[in-house]
Amino acid sequence: MDEDKLSIRKQCDLLSVNRSTLYYKGKEISVDNVELLNLIRDVWLRYPFYGYRRITKELQANGTFVNRKRVQRLMSDAGIQAIHPGPNTSKRNQKHAVHPYLLKGLEVTSANQAWQIDITYLRMKKGFMYLSALIDVHSRYVIGWSLSNTLETSSCIEALCRGLEVATPVIINSDQGCQFTSEEWIETLKARGIKVSMTGKGRCLDNVYIERFWRSFKREEFYLNDYSSVPELKQAIDDYIKFYNHERWHQSLSYKRPADIYFGTGGKEKPRDMWTSPAGQSVPFGTCGQAMDNAGALPTV
Numbered sequence: 313m314d315e316d317k318l319s320i321r322k323q324c325d326l327l328s329v330n331r332s333t334l335y336y337k338g339k340e341i342s343v344d345n346v347e348l349l350n351l352i353r354d355v356w357l358r359y360p361f362y363g364y365r366r367i368t369k370e371l372q373a374n375g376t377f378v379n380r381k382r383v384q385r386l387m388s389d390a391g392i393q394a395i396h397p398g399p400n401t402s403k404r405n406q407k408h409a410v411h412p413y414l415l416k417g418l419e420v421t422s423a424n425q426a427w428q429i430d431i432t433y434l435r436m437k438k439g440f441m442y443l444s445a446l447i448d449v450h451s452r453y454v455i456g457w458s459l460s461n462t463l464e465t466s467s468c469i470e471a472l473c474r475g476l477e478v479a480t481p482v483i484i485n486s487d488q489g490c491q492f493t494s495e496e497w498i499e500t501l502k503a504r505g506i507k508v509s510m511t512g513k514g515r516c517l518d519n520v521y522i523e524r525f526w527r528s529f530k531r532e533e534f535y536l537n538d539y540s541s542v543p544e545l546k547q548a549i550d551d552y553i554k555f556y557n558h559e560r561w562h563q564s565l566s567y568k569r570p571a572d573i574y575f576g577t578g579g580k581e582k583p584r585d586m587w588t589s590p591a592g593q594s595v596p597f598g599t600c601g602q603a604m605d606n607a608g609a610l611p612t613v
Contacts, residue, residue, distance in 0.1 A: 363394040414509035428522040444471040453574035485509040
């Protein structure tokens with residue numbers, strides 16, 4: 313059948329196409345929108361963790377009169393999105409037992425009295441990895457870490473074994489993720505005489521110091537660089553943790569370094585009060601409120 317003999321209406325009916333779409337001509341991008349989008353990109357490149365609301369505020373503060381809806385639309389059209397936490401690493405197995413939180417009201421007065429452990433998600437260009445780490449509550453010294461392309465408990469135990477080469481803590485606190493409620497993890501701690509402590513459900517502030525470390529690592533190292541391979545990422549993590557432990561001055565430690573306090577060369581510190589109410593602690597940045605997904609993990613070698 314010759315299509316020229318069919319009316320526009322009939323052709324649209326046969327193809328299930330709305331006739332109005334045939335007559336619509338897309339608008340060309342205005343010069344004003346291009347200039348504004350460039351400004352948005354400039355702000356986003358400086359603050360990649362800013363969403364459209366904060367970018368709007370930054371633009372307004374610098375004399376650009378724009379509302380957040382326009383900024384949101386242009387960011388969406390350009391594929392610009394704030395960096396935010398990825399998949400949840402903290403889902404628990406309902407069949408596993410949950411242990412009480414032992415740090416509530418506890419004054420942590422010395423190194424190795426209490427450690428905290430957690431897992432965070434690191435998104436790379438062609439996949440993602442999971443970083444596990446332990447931190448000493450008293451000194452903020454990162455004791456041990458491991459990098460894996462899965463959420464297996466073995467990676468947490470690898471980080472633990474690295475830490476145990478340095479010392480053995482009295483308590484290790486974790487969230488209620490399935491790795492930390494597993495029999496393998498619990499039995500490993502009990503065999504070493506370590507007390508098991510777990511945060512309350514939805515209370516990521518109970519593990520605030522390791523969460524603060526995640527925020528520092530991501531903002532000061534991970535988000536600022538691209539890693540072409542897993543070995544390159546591993547080296548970057550190792551270098552940053554050495555810097556964090558031995559060179560970085562910590563405001564919360566009265567501008568001392570974690571290694572100074574952990575190894576006893578930084579003077580006496582005041583006790584850490586582990587009653588971590590939102591009013592008493594900074595809001596952490598890490599794995600709270602994320603959704604777990606193992607698809608697309610990178611190979612470890």
